[in-house]
Amino acid sequence: MQSGWSVPDSDGTAFTPMVVLELAPDTNEEAIKWLLSRIRDREQNGGVELLLEQTLTGGHDGQKGNPNVFLVGSTLERLLHGAEDVGLFKEFNDGSMRAFTYTNKDNFKDFQGDGDSLLSVAECQYIIKHKLDTLRAKDEANVPGYPKAKLYPGKSIIRRLQSKGILLQVFPLHDKEELKRLSFSWYKKVKFSSSSSFQPLNDIRRYFGEGLALYFGFLEYFTFAMLPMALIGIPYYLWDWEDYDKYVLFAVFNLVWSTVFLEVWKRSSASLAYSWGTLSRKKAFEEPRAGFHGVLGFNPVTGRKEPVYPNSKRQLKIYLLSVPFVLLCLYLSFYIMMIYFDMEHWALALYEVEPNFWTGLFLFVPSIIYAVVIEVLNLLYRYAAEFLTDWENHRLESSYQNHLVLKVLVFNFFNCFASLFYIAFVMQDMVLLRQSLATLLITSQILNQIMEAFLPYWLQRRRNKKAHKRLVKVMGDRELPLPEQAQLESDMSTYLGTFDDYLEQFLLFGYVSLFSCVYPLAAVLVVLNNITEVYSDAFKMCHVFKRPFAEPASNIGVWQLAFETMSVIAVVTNCALIGLSPQMKAYFLESDTQLILLVVCVEHILLAFKFILAFVIPDVPKQIQIKLARLEFESLEVLKKKMRPHLRKSWRPRRAQTLTSEEEEEERHRQPRY
Numbered sequence: 001m002q003s004g005w006s007v008p009d010s011d012g013t014a015f016t017p018m019v020v021l022e023l024a025p026d027t028n029e030e031a032i033k034w035l036l037s038r039i040r041d042r043e044q045n046g047g048v049e050l051l052l053e054q055t056l057t058g059g060h061d062g063q064k065g066n067p068n069v070f071l072v073g074s075t076l077e078r079l080l081h082g083a084e085d086v087g088l089f090k091e092f093n094d095g096s097m098r099a100f101t102y103t104n105k106d107n108f109k110d111f112q113g114d115g116d117s118l119l120s121v122a123e124c125q126y127i128i129k130h131k132l133d134t135l136r137a138k139d140e141a142n143v144p145g146y147p148k149a150k151l152y153p154g155k156s157i158i159r160r161l162q163s164k165g166i167l168l169q170v171f172p173l174h175d176k177e178e179l180k181r182l183s184f185s186w187y188k189k190v191k192f193s194s195s196s197s198f199q200p201l202n203d204i205r206r207y208f209g210e211g212l213a214l215y216f217g218f219l220e221y222f223t224f225a226m227l228p229m230a231l232i233g234i235p236y237y238l239w240d241w242e243d244y245d246k247y248v249l250f251a252v253f254n255l256v257w258s259t260v261f262l263e264v265w266k267r268s269s270a271s272l273a274y275s276w277g278t279l280s281r282k283k284a285f286e287e288p289r290a291g292f293h294g295v296l297g298f299n300p301v302t303g304r305k306e307p308v309y310p311n312s313k314r315q316l317k318i319y320l321l322s323v324p325f326v327l328l329c330l331y332l333s334f335y336i337m338m339i340y341f342d343m344e345h346w347a348l349a350l351y352e353v354e355p356n357f358w359t360g361l362f363l364f365v366p367s368i369i370y371a372v373v374i375e376v377l378n379l380l381y382r383y384a385a386e387f388l389t390d391w392e393n394h395r396l397e398s399s400y401q402n403h404l405v406l407k408v409l410v411f412n413f414f415n416c417f418a419s420l421f422y423i424a425f426v427m428q429d430m431v432l433l434r435q436s437l438a439t440l441l442i443t444s445q446i447l448n449q450i451m452e453a454f455l456p457y458w459l460q461r462r463r464n465k466k467a468h469k470r471l472v473k474v475m476g477d478r479e480l481p482l483p484e485q486a487q488l489e490s491d492m493s494t495y496l497g498t499f500d501d502y503l504e505q506f507l508l509f510g511y512v513s514l515f516s517c518v519y520p521l522a523a524v525l526v527v528l529n530n531i532t533e534v535y536s537d538a539f540k541m542c543h544v545f546k547r548p549f550a551e552p553a554s555n556i557g558v559w560q561l562a563f564e565t566m567s568v569i570a571v572v573t574n575c576a577l578i579g580l581s582p583q584m585k586a587y588f589l590e591s592d593t594q595l596i597l598l599v600v601c602v603e604h605i606l607l608a609f610k611f612i613l614a615f616v617i618p619d620v621p622k623q624i625q626i627k628l629a630r631l632e633f634e635s636l637e638v639l640k641k642k643m644r645p646h647l648r649k650s651w652r653p654r655r656a657q658t659l660t661s662e663e664e665e666e667e668r669h670r671q672p673r674y
Contacts, residue, residue: 015051015073015074015075016073017053017071017072017073017173017482017486018072018073018074018121018124018125018128018172018173019071019072019073019125019128019129019132019170019171019172019173020069020070020071020072020169020170020171020172020173020486020489020490021052021069021070021071021072021132021167021170022066022068022069022070022167022168022169022170022490023035023066023068023069023070023161023166023167023168024068024165024166024167024168025066025067025068027068027166028144028145028146029145030144030145031143031144031145031146031166032068033144034143034144035157035161036052036070038135038157039052039072039132039135040052046136046138047135048131048132048134048135049074049078050072050073050074050078050128050131050132051072051073051074051075052070052071052072052073053070053071054067054068054069054070054071055069055070055071055482055483055486055487066487066490069483069486069487069490071173071482071483071486072128072132073128074124074127074128074131076114076115076116079119079124079127079128080100080102080105080115080118080119081102082127082128082130082131083100083102083118083119083123083127084099084100084101084102085127085130086126086127086130087099087281088100088119088123088277088281089277089278089280089281090108090109090110090111090118090277091108091109091110091277092107092108092109093107093108093109095109096627096630096631097274097275097277097279097280097627097631098631099281100118105118120206120207121175121178121206121207122172122205122206122207122208122209122550123550125172125173125547125549125550126209126549126550126551126552129170129172129549132158132170133156133158133159133287134156135156135157135158136153136154136155136156136157137151137152137153137154137155137157137160138153139151139153140152140153143160143161143164143166146164146166148164149161149164149166152296152306154306155306156287158170163291169490169494171489171490171494171546171547171548171549172546172547172548172549173485173486173489173547174485174489174547175207176485178207179207179542181203182200182203182204182207182542183538183542183543185200185203186199186200186203186204186538186542187534187535187538187539187542198220199216199217199220199534199538201213201216201217201220201272202275204216205276208541208547208548208550209548209549209550209551209552209553210273210276210278210550210551210552210553210554211498211550211551211552211553212498212541212548212550212551213272213276214269214272214273214553214555214556215498215501215502215556216534216537216538217268217269217272218265218269218502218505218556219501219505219530219533219534219537220534221265221268222265222505222509222530223527223530223531223534225257225261225264225265226512226523226526226527226530227527228257229253229254229257229512229516229520229523230523230524230526230527232250232253232520233250233516233520233521233522233523233524234520234521234524236249236250236520237519237520237521248517248578248581248583248584250516250517250520251517251574251577251578251581252574252578254512254513254516254517254570254574255570255571255574255575255606257513258513258567258570258571258574259567259571259606259609259610259613260613261567262560262563262564262567263613263614263617264617266555266560266619267617267618267619267620267621269554269555269556270554270555270619270620270621270624271621271624273553273554273555274620274624274627274628278552278553278554279554279620279624279628280628280631281552281554288306288307288395288396289394289395289396289397289400291390291393292307292309292393292394292395293307293309293393294307294308294309294393295307295308295309296308309393309395314392314393314394317391317392317393318392318403321388322388322389322392322407325384325388326407326410326411329381329384329411330410330411330414332377333377333411333414333415333418334414334418336370336373336377337370337418337419337422340366340367340369340370340373340419341419341422343365343366343369343370344366344367344432346366347359347362347363347365347366348363350362351363363435364435364439367435367436367439367440367443368439368443370419370440371439371440371443371444371447372443372447374415374416374440374444375444375447377415378411378412378415378416381408381411381412381415382408385404385407385408385411386404388407389403389404389407401499401558402558404499405499405558405559405562408503409503409506409562412503412506412507413510416440416444416507416510416511417510417514419436419440420433420436420437420440420514420515421573423436424515424518424573424576424577424580425576425580428580430518433515433518433519434518434519437511437515437516437518437519437522438519438521438522440511441508441511441519441522441525441526442525444507445525445529448504448529449529449532449536452533452536452537452540489546489547490546492544492545492546493544493545493546494545494546495541495545495546495548497548501537502556502559502562504533505530506559506562506563506566508526508529508530509563509566510566510570511526512526513566513567513570514566514569514570514573514574515573515577517574517577518577567610568607568610571603571606571607571610572603572607575599575602575603575606576599576603578599578602579595579596579598579599584599
């Protein structure tokens, strides 16, 4: 934990500011004093014992700043106790990863001196955020100065203030020196070395947390995994330039690749998670979402008061409105797809009437228009899906995310791939399939690069040119006071998480695994896209977005299941494409039924092989399994030693506990012997 800044708390205690807490400019003074006193108060009194100080800056560049911006920090001892509370794992002196405990702190490898080097700044910020989230109301009362803002016993004060608009945002501060070092090793130089990663994943994890580091690790792994497909695809495409039917060999290779790809990633992910101490870390008890509402009741697990919402009512919302809405959107997507095919027929008829360069070029226009429409529909549907999922009122954030991901994936899959399935298996036009796949893939990548790499900077300048200039100053060489930096970072864009990033990779994986056998250059385009994605995302994380809070993660979550489902669909699709190839049809000229039965049989064999492979290849490498088993064994032995004196005492005969030594000896002689 290192930082070049130190500010005094109201009682004179110097601390390193790590988190910014911004209240609304017109917040009631009574509410501010009440909140600050609760944050500073001792734990025994219901506080969280954090240190904070007002930024005391009146604005910048002639603009009036928000006076209600506060810098939050903590003492080192409180952070170390917090590391134990949140269950951080650290490397022990014997090289194993163990849950950190304050009483055993000297036995951890990185604990040196007073322990200042044990925790990264990202971990300290995560601990502070955890403490702020656990700041709870004592009694049923109102927020001082806000009669309509009701507090209930046991409810999070921070979440309540956010839902009422009193608290605008809570975000961690960038560490300028550490950010410079990370930027240089991440995207300012091209790295070619013998190491297994060309990204500094450990540095990314220390600065942004495990969740973001795992995304970039997956992005890198996916890119490397695509290289064999790309290297084979280039000569295969050149050899198959005029003959669109020689795709059987590439389809077989595609089957094997899509099967092995995710199994190997799970092992790589487990290795990373173990080295970062999140693989065996127990998930904390989930609190209700900030937006969850309902009638006040009791949680049977925690015993605290919290909103209660009937699950039957939620299910009615899902099945009576959300599901019909999704089906309606799928029908709309299908209708637009049919319009696209009408445009294709019109363009083809125009080319047949007058074949020349311009009409030949015009053949690609319908696909380009359709690709743009797909991106627009995906964007509009995303907002609708978020609105519906909010309206369903899920209690937990994990449940909310699962329902949102399911809605978005179903629509995006249908919207992006329905036309390709129709062309492949209804029209059975491999020439049009190759053309449509290429156009959709290239157009979507261009649009994504514009939306992700160029549009944020243009919008930043349009909204506030002066803020953009100040942002450059913050990240430049000029040293600015910490209050000024906090005010400037509050104007930066908020990073919304890895949802859209994983969704983009999911769709690219679909384009490659499903239909790349008819367009082998798809893998090449995806590799080029992902290389630019790494550097553009790295730049945005360092210089465009506020620093996000670290999120502990041991895997990529529900996206692992999404990719595995896509790989199963890829097996079925590629087997069907093989069955439609002229080479296979030539062997079954007399009976299509035999061909269909053969394709179905091969498909089932490959699916069985895929599931057997998933079972045979362990998700966690053997050496890590041994380390985890040894740690569990040692934990049980320690627990037994602690419990043994209590067990002996509890099982000792009640009478013997009051007898003298002579009476005990006499009592033993009276006991029957067997």
